[in-house]
Structure formats: structure tokens, C-alpha cells
Amino acid sequence: MMSKKVICIGEALIDFVCTDVGENTADKEVYLRKPGGAPANVSACIGRLGGRAEFLGAVGDDAFGDYLIDTLKTYHVGVSGIQKVNEPTTLAFVTLQEDGEREFIFNRGADAEFAFPEQDVSKTFPHAIFHFGSATAFLEGSLQDAYFSMAEHCRDNQCLVCFDPNYRVDLWKNRLEIFKAKCNAFFKLADVVKVSEEELQLLTDEVSLDAGCDAIHKLGASVIFVTMGSKGCYLSSRQNTKVISAFKINAIDTTGAGDAFIGAMLYRLASFESVETMTFSELTDAVMFAQKVSATVCEKMGAMTALPTESEVQTREFEVIG
Template identity: 50%
Template sequence: MNVVCMGETLIDFVCTDQNTSMADSTHFIKKSGGAPANVAACIAKLGGSSLFAGAVGHDPFGDSLINELTQYGVKTEFIKRSLKPTTMAFISLMADGERDFVFNRGADSDFDLTQTQINQLLDNAILHLGAATALLGDTLYQTYLKTAQTAKHNQQLISFDPNYRVDLWPNRLAEFIEKSLEFIKLADMVKVSEEELELLTGQSDLAKGCDQLHELGVKIITVTIGAKGCYLSTVAQKSIIPAYQITPIDTTGAGDAFIGALLFQLAQQPTSDYQTLSEYVLFANKVSGLVCEHYGPMTGLNDYQTIIKTTRALKQ
């Protein structure tokens, strides 16, 4: 089954002066990024079928993004070109690999599809919506909503990741919550961080927060909890799936690699069995952890056999 990943692809300029604020950063390296593009690259690298749908500029950065996605094996026929410059993000890193973002938004906001194109896009597909910029409005948001509503009508699996970035929502937190919940109500599976779960539900308790989202119709919830791993929740069962021991360099794209690895497995063998889902999440934790040992969200991606052969201690 194909996994369609819709949203932004962009250029990440990652500061290599670790533990330095953005204001004091000097040295940057160019990396391909964008949450849904990262997910698509992960799925294709693992050996699955993925397609990225979004917009880039008519510029060398747009060329670079399309070329790299193609090299990973991602289908790119639904990438459109905009007269706006390709979207960029500048990222500075702390000693623990955590990040500070500055966005320069451009072409991704212009993505648009007709209903006929949406129907073609969703043929025999899982839909993943990675929402870092998509909820901000513009044409991309309208396309996002039409596509999600069509997939829901078709009873296709919908995955949603709100990808909250504080720099994108200054004084607009209520709007972010409202729009995220709009898509959560359409989704079968939701991936959030601890911070996002509390923002969306007002609950600091993981179980209570997840139950609140389950009441909206979500069947599977994964809450990434950093070095502890992932909290996996269904209506019937909940538990922490442990992480793998890593030495983080850059956590950019870790969550995207996680959801990519999870969707890769669900596309191969759909399931609602909790034990099987736990095994899927354990594998996804490994994929995500290995990404954190490299600069850039795509650099540390590996093929399926390499991941399987990699042995690390579980972090209890």
C-alpha cells in the first residue's frame, strides 16, 4: 500500500556550532527537510512505497529537494512549483540535540489540488498529514482539509502529526489547538509529543490526555517521550515502549522518522492488535534514535535490513 505524505518540504540550514543561540550562530550546513517529506523519505528508505505531495519554488533549492526525495525512492509527481522561493528553516542546536527554529516560509503555502487529483492521489493509499506549516492557512490548508475529508469519506487510514512549532504560532495558540483538533477528529492515528498532548488536551497526565483524544474518535495514539521512548495508547490498552540508547547530535526529524517507520509497517501489514503495534513502535523507536546521531533529518535514515541488524540496549 502507498503512503501519501502531504505538507511542506523545505531546506534546513542546521547550525554546527552546538549549544549556541541562533543570534550567535555562524556555521550552517544545508539539509533537506520538512516533516511530511522526512516521513516519506523514511518509508521509501526502509523499502516501502511513499509519495510526497507539496510545493517548492522554481529555484535551486526546489531542484535539490526534488532530487533528494527521488534518490530516496519517494514518488514526486504531485510536487508542484511555485513562483515563491522554496521554504527554509534555520536551526540551532543545544548540547542535548534539542533545537531552536527560525522559519522563512515560501512556496509550500501555494500547494493546491483539484478534487480529481485528490482522488488519484488517494488511490490505494494511507494518508499522512504532517502539519508544521499546513495549519497556518493559505492554499495548502484548504488542500489539506479537502484531502483529509475525502480520505475519511473513503474510510482510508489517516495519520496526523500536528508538529507544533512555537515560532510559527506567536499569539495564535488557540487557533493552533482549534485547527489541530479539526484534523484529529478525522484521524485514525495521531502522533504527538508530551508538550503537544498537554497543549491540545490541557492534561499533563498521559493516560488522561490520550483518553480525551480517543473520545474524538482516534484509535491509535503515540506520544513520543524523548529518551524514555514512546507512550502507546489505544482505547483498551496503554504502555511505555522503551527507547534505544543513543548519543544525540541533532533531534531534527526524529519524530518524522518514528512515524515513517510506524507507517511503513502498517502499510505492509495493517493491524489493530496491541502486541503487534507495540512491536511496530519498538522498531520505530530504533529508526528514530539512529536518525538523532546525524545532522539533518534524512541523513541518518537506513534501509530495513540495516535497522534490523543494529543492536542497541533498551533505555528503561
Template identity: 50%
Template sequence: MLDLLTPPMYVEIIMKVICIGEILIDFVCTQVNSGLKKGCDFVKKAGGAPANVAACIGNLGGDSQFIGAVGNDPFGSYLLDRLQSYNVNVDFVQVLSTPTTLAFVSLADEGEREFTFNRGADEQLTLTDSRLESLLDDSIIHFGSATALLGGNLFDSYLAAVNHASSNGNLIVFDPNYRIDLWKNNIEQFKERCSIFIKMADVVKVSEDELELLTGMSVQGEACNVLHEQGVNLVFVTLGKDGCLVSQNGNQYIVPAYEITAVDTTGAGDSFIGAILYQMANSSGIDILYADKMEEFVAFAEKVSGMVCSKVGAMTALPSLDEINNTHFIVKK
């Protein structure tokens, strides 16, 4: 965790953002409102929350590195090609004999989704202490895997990585990425494991449902304070069409969303936090976690997220910096 009591640190180069966790194939059903039971036709899309975040950062021009595992199969090769096409460093991706992880996704009106997972190689990621020491340096570390907390080698690697990052003084960012299909029979374990990372995180990004689930409180401002009491300095609560609640340094405010027509919300939260991290990594100082710039950061991130929601696919919908700068946005009233 970053020591915010130290003097501000200024950097002359872009900071690297390391995203650790799953990468997978999303098979997206093309029949809207059919559900996975009735759906017949699917299109292949690259996905996985941490991979989406890394791709967003790289696509905007940032320095991002993805650490995860894929199978030694056509799906794994496809995923590595896709990440590299978004300027993501994949030097430390492990290629294993276990098949690449697959997810099947169906879409409903306004982009809402249903998931089912066929886990594979992502679960087998193994990070040694020596590998972690060579990776962390002064990077921002993002923990946002939907599957990491389930257990296995990936969970062990997550624990090792967050402990090393905390000892090293890295800026730690955590997104719980709750998926009911993964945790519906074991919600308490999900909350317990999230608590480990929340206590070490400088920044936490949650949806409004995740915030209530993790804190047991329905009043969002009070729920954010629960996270602050555990050591979190900055909380983002994404509110969908209502924008984002920012809670930092005793200040809480909502940045309104932009007018969009949602087609697919897959990757919306990933692109939001990716855009935030891109801006953090490209800013000159980390004093009090960019408090004077945060509203501007969130407004930009909402533009990125809104454009992702307007198309199908998490990575394929990612806009470039030029596309964002040349698009007219209307604030939602």
C-alpha cells in the same frame, strides 16, 4: 476515517503512504549552543516534516508518495533530487515561481533545537477535487505539516484532502508538529485547527508537550482518553529518552527507548511515525489497527528514530533496513 467495524481487510501488495505538506531547506548551524543570533556557519539539509516521513518510508523500502510545492530554483531541484534518492514518488509535487521555503536551525546540547522559517512555495500548494480523487485510492494518508495549519492555499488543500480521505475511508494519520516559533502568538488557533484533524484521524502521534497543549491535561493517560473521545483509535505519545506511550483499545503501555547519544533531534518524530507507517503499509491486515503487532512496531520505530538522532540532519541521518538489522541496540534502563 477507517471504519473499524467492517471485517478485516487483507492486502497482497504493499499499501501506498501519501504524505502531504511542506518540504524545505534546513540550514543547520554548525556551532552548537550558539543559537541563531550568534551562529555564523550553516550546512544545507533537506527537511520538512511530511517530506521526512515520506523519505523514511521510501528508504526502508516502502511505497511512499510526497505531495507538496517547491520553488523553480536550485533549492527546489535539490529537494526533488533528495526525495527521489530515498525512493519517494514526486510525480505530484508542484514546482512554482515562488521561492522554496527555508528554515534555519540551531542545535543545543542533547540535540535540542531553535527554528526560524522563511516561508515560500510550500504555502502555495493547491489540490483540486479531481486531483485528490485520483490520488487517494486505498492509501494511508499522513497529515504532519508544521506549516499547513498557518493558513493559505496549503491549509485549504489540507482541509480538502482530509475531507476526501475521510469520505473515502482512508486510514488517516495526524501529527500536529507544533513549533512555538510559528504559533507563540496564536496558540488557540493552532489548537482549534488541530481539532479538525484529530476528529477525523484514526491515528495521532504527539509529543508529551503537544498532548498537554491540545488536551489541557497533564496526566498522560487521561489526556489520551480525551483524544479517544474525539474518535482517535490509536495514540502515540513520544517521550524522548523515556520511550513511547501507546494508547489503544483501552490499553496503555510504554515501550522503552534505546540507549543513544543524541546529536540532533531534527526529524526524530518524523522518522518514528515514518517507521510506524512503513510497517502498517507492509502488514497483511488492518484489523483493530494492528493491535497485536503494535509493541513490535513501536520498538522498531524507536530504533529508526534513535539512529536519526545520532547524526545531523533529518533525511541524511535516515538508516536503511540493513543498517537497522545489523545494529545492536541496548534498551534504556
């Protein structure tokens, strides 16, 4: 069976990643330009691994927008659904902490202007997997309307819908309840959900992994992946749960690690008839592969520029933490 196409919807932006070391963000001066945006990263991961990916979103009619389009092309991502708008391309300034974790400052622009395509994308790409990564998609702008409309069309046309809340505290200060309400509405449309351990607690108000996943299953999702950093991944289907150990890495930059994980997962899911027909063992194998891809990304700078090929992942030796 030929692998399905994966359509990734949301923001493409420029990450300016700080290379200065130090505690105070205000004192830092040197930033490297890197292509980014969670759904764009996911599409690039799929393309880099050898899968079929398409990105839908808006960029500015400027040099940064051209750079993002050209970069996605180099990762073999389809770009015919990218809209060029009059707003400048969205920027994110990323400061890395000593443990590899990140702090973000967003300068939002073009991504908010993405408009619902004239032709129903679930019919343009029949039998495709649709991935919605929401770092900016739930903020004000036409992107939010297009995002929900497209997901509803995908559900009505029996396309698989994947959702990653991608919570950024810098974007939702004092508005957490609004974000939670939008996520709950989207959980009802999604077949597959990827959340971090922190997001699971934040969005469900449940402390235990079991209870948190149960809450999301009840809303609609069939399969949930809870990424837990060095503790691995908690895999939850409607019938089974399992903690899958992480691999040892020398973390330099965790930017895009979650995007690489879900990108690699979708790359694997695309080769199956459906998530429902996958055995729990097949889901487990897919998680292990995705964790290897994510681990590899953490050892280099940049979300896209660190992405490996499938052969690079398969030929490398990984050591399990534990």
C-alpha cells in the same frame, strides 16, 4: 499482501543546520544545507526503509526546489504530486542546543501555495495511507485549505488518515488557541495520531497521558503514539495502553527524530490490512521498530541524510534504557 502506498502531504523545505557551538543564535555563522520538512522527511524515511511513498506539496521554481525533488527521488519517493510555484522554496534555520534539541527560524515561501489537486487524491491512490504533518500546514495559505479538503475526502473514501501536529512555538506565538482548534478539527478526521508528550498536554490541557489520549480518542483517533524522548513511547489504543522503553543513543541532532518515528510506523502499518485488525502486540512491535529507526537518526546530522535502511536497523544491537 503487498504493502500499501503512503502519501505524505505538507511542506518540503531546506533546513540550514547551524554547526557553530554556542548559546547565542545571533552569533552563529556556519550553516549546512539539508533537505527537510516534516512530511517530506516522513516520505523519505518510508522510501529509505523500502516502502512505497509519495510526497505532495509545493516548492519554488528555483535551485532549492529542484534539489528537494531530486533528493526525494534518491529516497525512492514519488514526486509527481509536487507543484512548482513562483514563491521561493521555504527555508528553516535550525540551531542545535548542547542537548541536541533545536531552535527554528522560518522563512516561509512556496509550501504555502500548494493547491488542492484537480483529481481527488484518495481516488488517485486508492487504499493508500495518507499522512498529514502540520508544521506549516495550519498557517495562512492555500495549503491549509487543500490539507483539510484532502483529509475529508480520505475519510469519506475509507482511507487511513494519520496526523502529526508537529507544533513549532516559533510559528504560533500568541496564537496557540487557533492552533489547538485546528488540531481538534483534524483529530476528528484522523485514525492514527502521533504527538510528543509536550504536544499532548498542550493540545488537550490534560496532565496525565491517559486523560490526554482519552480526549483524542473521543474525537476520533483509534491509535495514538505519544513520543517521550528518553522515556520511550506511550502507545494507546481504544482497549489498551503501554509504555514502551526507549533505546540508548548518543544524540547529536534530534532534527527529524519524530518524523523518522512516524515514517517507520507507517512503513510497518502499510503491511497490514488495517489498524483496527492489528493486535496490540503487533502495534507494540511496530513501535519498537520505529524507536530503533528514530534512535539511529539522532546519532547523525540532518533529518533525511541520517535515515537508515531496514537491514541497518535489523542488524544493529540496541540497548534499552532502564
